[in-house]
Amino acid sequence: MKLIIDCMGGDNSPGANVEGGLMALKKYPELHLIFSGDESLIKEELKRCGVTEGRFEILHAPDVITGEDKPTDAIRLKRESSMMKGIKLLRESPDIEGIVSTGATGSLVAAATLRIGRIEGVFRPAFCPILPTMNGGIVGVCDSGANVDCQPLQLIQFAIMASAYMEHTFGIENPRVALLNIGTESEKGDDLRKEVYAALSTLEGINFVGNMESRDLLSGKYDVVVCDGFSGNVLIKTTEGTALQLMKKIKKDIYSRTVYKIGALFMKKMFSDMKEFMNYQRYGGSVLLGTEKIIVKGHGASDKVAVAKCIEQAVSMAGSNLNGIIAEKVKA
Amino acid sequence: MKLIIDCMGGDNSPGANVEGGLMALKKYPELHLIFSGDESLIKEELKRCGVTEGRFEILHAPDVITGEDKPTDAIRLKRESSMMKGIKLLRESPDIEGIVSTGATGSLVAAATLRIGRIEGVFRPAFCPILPTMNGGIVGVCDSGANVDCQPLQLIQFAIMASAYMEHTFGIENPRVALLNIGTESEKGDDLRKEVYAALSTLEGINFVGNMESRDLLSGKYDVVVCDGFSGNVLIKTTEGTALQLMKKIKKDIYSRTVYKIGALFMKKMFSDMKEFMNYQRYGGSVLLGTEKIIVKGHGASDKVAVAKCIEQAVSMAGSNLNGIIAEKVKA
Numbered sequence: 001m002k003l004i005i006d007c008m009g010g011d012n013s014p015g016a017n018v019e020g021g022l023m024a025l026k027k028y029p030e031l032h033l034i035f036s037g038d039e040s041l042i043k044e045e046l047k048r049c050g051v052t053e054g055r056f057e058i059l060h061a062p063d064v065i066t067g068e069d070k071p072t073d074a075i076r077l078k079r080e081s082s083m084m085k086g087i088k089l090l091r092e093s094p095d096i097e098g099i100v101s102t103g104a105t106g107s108l109v110a111a112a113t114l115r116i117g118r119i120e121g122v123f124r125p126a127f128c129p130i131l132p133t134m135n136g137g138i139v140g141v142c143d144s145g146a147n148v149d150c151q152p153l154q155l156i157q158f159a160i161m162a163s164a165y166m167e168h169t170f171g172i173e174n175p176r177v178a179l180l181n182i183g184t185e186s187e188k189g190d191d192l193r194k195e196v197y198a199a200l201s202t203l204e205g206i207n208f209v210g211n212m213e214s215r216d217l218l219s220g221k222y223d224v225v226v227c228d229g230f231s232g233n234v235l236i237k238t239t240e241g242t243a244l245q246l247m248k249k250i251k252k253d254i255y256s257r258t259v260y261k262i263g264a265l266f267m268k269k270m271f272s273d274m275k276e277f278m279n280y281q282r283y284g285g286s287v288l289l290g291t292e293k294i295i296v297k298g299h300g301a302s303d304k305v306a307v308a309k310c311i312e313q314a315v316s317m318a319g320s321n322l323n324g325i326i327a328e329k330v331k332a
Numbered sequence: 333m334k335l336i337i338d339c340m341g342g343d344n345s346p347g348a349n350v351e352g353g354l355m356a357l358k359k360y361p362e363l364h365l366i367f368s369g370d371e372s373l374i375k376e377e378l379k380r381c382g383v384t385e386g387r388f389e390i391l392h393a394p395d396v397i398t399g400e401d402k403p404t405d406a407i408r409l410k411r412e413s414s415m416m417k418g419i420k421l422l423r424e425s426p427d428i429e430g431i432v433s434t435g436a437t438g439s440l441v442a443a444a445t446l447r448i449g450r451i452e453g454v455f456r457p458a459f460c461p462i463l464p465t466m467n468g469g470i471v472g473v474c475d476s477g478a479n480v481d482c483q484p485l486q487l488i489q490f491a492i493m494a495s496a497y498m499e500h501t502f503g504i505e506n507p508r509v510a511l512l513n514i515g516t517e518s519e520k521g522d523d524l525r526k527e528v529y530a531a532l533s534t535l536e537g538i539n540f541v542g543n544m545e546s547r548d549l550l551s552g553k554y555d556v557v558v559c560d561g562f563s564g565n566v567l568i569k570t571t572e573g574t575a576l577q578l579m580k581k582i583k584k585d586i587y588s589r590t591v592y593k594i595g596a597l598f599m600k601k602m603f604s605d606m607k608e609f610m611n612y613q614r615y616g617g618s619v620l621l622g623t624e625k626i627i628v629k630g631h632g633a634s635d636k637v638a639v640a641k642c643i644e645q646a647v648s649m650a651g652s653n654l655n656g657i658i659a660e661k662v663k664a
Contacts, residue, residue, distance in 0.1 A: 134577050145514055148522040182477055182565040190480040190562060214566045215573025230522060233514040234546045234563045238570035241547025245466050246578055249609075253602050263598025270585050270592050277581075 001030050002096045003294075003314050004089060007037030008064040008082035009103025011301045014038070017102060018045035020307025025055055027308070028315055034096070036061050036086035061085035065103055067300075071110035087111045090293055097318040098294025100285070100310045102302045109146050112288055112295045119323055121330040123154050125290035126229070127297070128162045129236055130170075130283045135220035138283060140166050143229040144236045146288065150228035152195040155179075159206055160329050161289040162224045168320040169313065175223035178212035180231055186211070192228070200226075205329065214238075243278050281306035284313040289326065294318060333362050334428040335626075335646050336421060339369030340396040340414035341435025343633045346370070349434060350377040352639025357387055359640070360647055366428070368393050368418035393417040397435055399632075403442035419443045422625055429650040430626025432617070432642045434634045441478050444620055444627045451655055453662040455483075457622035458490045458561070459629070460497055461568055462615045467552035470615060472498050475561040476568045478620065482560035484527040487511075491538055492661050493621040494556045500652040501645065507555035510544035512563055518543070524560070532558075537661065546570075575610050613638035616645040622658065626650060 005021045007014035014037050021033045032055045035042050039060040046052065063081040065074045078084055083103050090099050101108050113125055126143035133139050142162035147154060159177050166175040179197055181189045186197055188211055200208040212222055214235055227235065250271075254264045264271065276282065281299050285306075288295035294317050298310040317323075337353045339346035346369050353365045364387045367374050371392040378384065395413040397406045410416055415435050422431050433440050445457055458475035465471050474494035479486060491509050498507040511529055513521045518529055520543055532540040544554055546567055559567065582603075586596045596603070608614065613631050617638075620627035626649050630642040649655075 134581055148514065148525075180566065182480065182562060193480075213569055213573075215569040215576070217570065217573060218577045219573075230514060231563050231566045234512065234566045235570055237545055237547040238549065238567055239574045241545075241549060241551075242571050242574040243578060244547070245550045246575060246610075249466055250606070253606065254599075257602070259598050260602050263595040263602075266591050266595025266598070267586075270589070270595075274582070274585065 001028070001315060001318055002032045002034065003311060004034045004036055004059070004086045004096060004099040005307070005311070006082050006086045006099060006101035006103055007035050007042055008061070009066065009101065010298065012303055013102060014041050015045050016302055016304045016307050018042055019049055019304040020302070020311065021056065022049055022051060022054070023304060023308040024311035024315070027312070031055065031315060034059050034089065036089070037082040038062050059085055059089060065107045067104045069104060069107060071106040074104070074107040075111055075114060083107060084111060087115050091115050096293070098296065098314050100296045100298060100307065100314055102298040102300055102307065105145070105297055108295065108297055109288065112291050116295070117292050118290055119292055119327045119330065121327065122161070122290035123157055125288050126154070126158045126161065127286045128165055128289050129280070129286035131218065131236070131239065131280060132277060132283055133220040134218050137220050138170065139217065139222055139225060141225045141227065141232050141236055142289065143227065143232050144286060145229045145233040147229040150192065152192060152199060155192070155196045155226050155228065156199050156203065157290070157330060159200055159203070159208070159224065159226045161326050162226065163206055164325050164329055165287065165289055165322060166223050168322050168325055169316045172223050174207045176209045176221070177206055177224040177226060178209055178222040180214060180225050180227035180235060181211035182213070184211045184213060196226070205332070240280060247275065247278065282309065285310040287313060287317065292323065294323070333360070333647060333650055334364045334366065335643060336366045336368055336391070336418045336428060336431040337639070337643070338414050338418045338431060338433035338435055339367050339374055340393070341398065341433065342630065344635055345434060346373050347377050348634055348636045348639050350374055351381055351636035353388065353643065354381055354383060354386070355636060355640040356643035356647070359644070363387065363647060366391050366421065368421070369414040370394050391417055391421060397439045399436045401436060401439060403438040406436070406439040407443055407446060415439060416443060419447050423447050428625070430628065430646050432628045432630060432639065432646055434630040434632055434639065437477070437629055440627065440629055441620065444623050448623050448625050448627070450622055451624055451659045451662065453659065454493070454622035455486050455489055457620050458486070458493065459618045460494045460621050461612070461618035463550065463568070463571060463612060464609060464615055465552040466550050469552050470502065471549065471554055471557060473557045473559065473564050473568055474621065475559065475564050476618060477561045477565040479561040482524065484524060484531060487524070487528045487558050487560065488531050488535065489622070489662060491532055491535070491540070491556065491558045493658050494558065495538055496657050496661055497619065497621055497654060498555050500654050500657055501648045504555050506539045508541045508553070509538055509556040509558060510541055510554040512546060512557050512559035512567060513543035514545070516543045516545060528558070537664070572612060579607065579610065614641065617642035619645060619649065624655065626655070
């Protein structure tokens, strides 16, 4: 199984990308990686890790795409970048399954859509990040930002693709699919929501459980939440932001009084477990569903463990033939 | 100053509404209240509080509107309800400034829009709840759910109205107004966002500071966040939900080990301060901006302190002649 690792463009690139790749190689004996990026920098990282050879090769790409680059310009002008060279190789190589990147999201979506292409029948690819729920499970949110303007058909396909993803990549049987809305009653929301609600209610093969209010995202009552990319983006980033701000406040409060500092000493492990629990990177990257090859977008701040987790996701998607399943389901 | 208190329809009605009203009467010597609701139930509550007379009267309304009632039906069929009788009296009485309700949101919006009417020039009224920020300040979110489908003009008016509200009711000078978007760059988002961004950038009298990503809502960097009612609803409820779920998790974790329980004993006050800080009810209700009279919607779960806080908001809005200021600004 062959995958490309875009080694540039992340906050901890190329170190985290190379080291995460090596971790994944240890875990999966059938895995073969192509590190895309500046050859000398990648070799330096390999040396740092004490590795000279293994089941990997280097695709030399001296340029880097950043968040500042306009996606359309990045595609046209930064052909020597690690992301674009990786995407080009992916397109030209039937034996390579996908790419993992911690680089610029907009450019990755544009390149994947324009250069790799969609699964036949898929209207628009969509992001599906995974969040931990309070009962120890996970929930997928689709779309989280690839499509800001959505038609009903798109949301219906998001439900189909994300449901297949949760079932076949994470082993969740008959995933409970909900529609993000401003109330739980069937008649809530705008025309888009009403139309999608009606369609999902009668769609076979989807376990549609109705509308979900955003306050219930982490409740564990849902496996998939379907939404347009704008509100999905708000949903994901608000959850992340609120959790981070609260943990920051707790930390600040603890340091404000000695008695709190003493109490916190007893709870050190609890707080560090909590931090780990809330570290969304530990749950893998955001997968772009609906493209012909596997595209996994890791958080820009990914460390080596997060990169390894993203690769694990790609391996699992390839192993379960997720794209073949999505193609079948979308056709039906 | 005269206000109507809708005493029915909340989780703690009529007790919390009556008692909250009495608290406000103590605080504001110029205040006069009309308690709308079942007369015998209200009298019982007054008796419980040891009050027989004061600067209040009772508007007998035996019926109650619940969340189950369809707003259009509620207006037509539940004319004897505390909310509809209150709204009717408000419309007919030039000397009454507004109404405070903890009842059904949809029915309140419908009745306020159809029976009370909009300030001249206002396209659509919008909700503006207040949230606490991490640096001890507050932020207003407008619209949070009254308008699920929005035109650019609406969002521009939300900015004008919410900015006036934060300035004149809360004394925030030159409020920093942000547009909720999926990225901070000016070209981000859908056509609605791009158009509103361009308009707000050149609008005089508004301190527009650009796009805000939802993860920064509580950062304290913004005083007003402008959004369509759908994504605003997601923003507010996700913040509330994430905070609640996290506090629940902390509580559960503490009870899982004796050493954590011991630690928590030292931090008891910190956690209770934190709970109080996150209790959004302490920051008042969600005000419907743009109607000719003052409409304050308290949370359904409001206790007496929350009701008193909602009344305080209405008093402050009336005292600062907010609606007159909004009328001026919208005309300009």
